[in-house]
Amino acid sequence: MTTEHPAGLAVTTTGERDAELSDRLAKELTAFNSAATGASDRGTISIRVTDATGGLIGGLTAWTWGGLCGVDMLWVREDSRGHGWGSRILEAAEAEAVRRGCDRATVSSTTFQAPAFYQRHGYVETGRTLGIPGGHDYVHMFKRLTDAEGS
Structure with a gap:
């Protein structure tokens, strides 16, 4: 229009x-x-995991800026879920973020996706956006990647 x-x-x-x-x-x-x-210092992070045939098992995209890492998307193929791939992918992204000088991370996930997964990895809820289709919420989370001494 x-x-x-x-x-x-x-x-x-x-x-x-x-x-x-x-x-x-x-x-x-x-x-x-x-x-x-x-x-x-805005940058991006991509993590890709493939199987022996080149098929995508899972991956992550994120951004870094001013010491903060923001996870945009993390996905694992259905037949590969429950085997630790999500944890390994997230941990690899966090390690890369720390290598780039980040000391904190943020992520948002709808209630039907993976808030509990991120909470198991040390993320704490900082707020919610209500009104997601299907009666769900968007859960915003935060994590310190390093302590005050940088370790």
């Missing part, structure tokens, strides 16, 4: 995800956030 505003000053377009717009917004927000915080 496109809406033209009076005097031709602006045009509003609504549609599906726009990759170019997403890239531009990320660039602009990163610059703004860096100026506001002094932290400009």
Whole structure:
């Protein structure tokens, strides 16, 4: 949907995800956030686990910024769940985050996904977003990766 505003000053377009717009917004927000915080070390982490045939067993994507690691997604293939892959993947991401200078981590998970998994790994609930479809909540969690002395 496109809406033209009076005097031709602006045009509003609504549609599906726009990759170019997403890239531009990320660039602009990163610059703004860096100026506001002094932290400009934004990076990403990817962990991929494959089987002997190259099939994806599981993986994780995360970001790092200013000493904080944010887990975006962690997934393990259904037939590989319950064998410790999720724990190994999360632990590998946390170790990489510490290697990059992070001392804390954050993750959010819906109540039907894995809040208990993250809590078993030392994450504590810091808040919830209510109203997720199906009567669920989005659980926000936090973990200190290192103590005050950095170990």
